[in-house]
Ligand SMILES: [Zn+2]
């Protein structure tokens with residue numbers, strides 16, 4: 116009986132990790148879509164919670180990768196909390212991870228200098244070399260009173276010396292088109308982070324269907340080395356509110372993989388197609404071709420993990436058609452949306 120009970124509990128804990136984890140996207144071929152939040156604070160800088168809460172939040176949000184990026188300069192509780200070891204937050208977090216759970220933690224730190232140059236995160240910190248460094252909240256209104264992200268001379272110099280590699284296009288609740296332009300013009304990795312200080316669920320209200328910003332990293336496999344390489348190679352896109360932001364080459368295979376279109380056949384000369392969305396992001400499509408639809412306008416909304424039936428007037432009975440859509444909530448450059456093309460057998 117005792118054995119049985121133990122087995123029962125082992126089973127429950129296994130089920131917990133595998134079945135309650137959210138799958139954000141189907142993986143395109145030979146790619147692992149890694150979910151990450153790489154800008155997080157705890158009481159070891161100016162956050163309001165102990166690192167264990169961050170681990171629990173990351174598990175609840177099905178994240179694959181996080182980093183505690185406490186800043187070295189600004190410590191809110193230095194009169195109450197003696198911080199002698201700057202790796203403490205990372206070490207406490209790391210010790211809480213179970214042996215085979217999917218969540219990975221990498222060491223990180225926020226370097227908070229006055230503007231210019233402003234705040235930077237360094238992650239995968241091991242020694243003086245090799246860290247992945249990104250510029251935080253370049254649109255922060257405390258530093259830029261017009262909210263416009265732009266380089267100062269020092270940023271150009273840092274960039275020439277390859278001292279930073281990414282830029283936050285999304286920070287907490289904000290999205291910066293100017294930061295996206297800087298990323299694209301200067302081959303910087305597009306980043307989106309929560310920069311969380313309070314509780315995730317209070318800052319991003321789940322009842323209002325909000326979620327923390329997530330940087331998805333397109334990695335060859337799930338090893339830390341592969342994920343780090345992917346970050347250096349700019350293989351990311353960001354989920355913020357109901358939009359995805361990323362370079363076309365990164366985001367196009369993911370959206371294509373997650374939007375499946377199949378035919379349900381003809382009635383008279385009108386064919387019905389089923390558009391399925393396998394992802395957590397609702398997609399808003401604008402049809403770009405010449406056909407007209409029997410029920411819908413050219414704007415089609417495909418709910419997250421849902422589907423939409425569309426009846427197309429093809430005028431004659433065809434065996435296949437080509438359709439192109441602009442994906443209105445997928446941004447590949449300022450004022451530019453992703454276009455996807457599909458061949459559909461009818
Ligand atoms: Zn900061």
Ligand SMILES: [Zn+2]
Pocket residue numbers: 154156225310
């Ligand atoms: Zn911060």
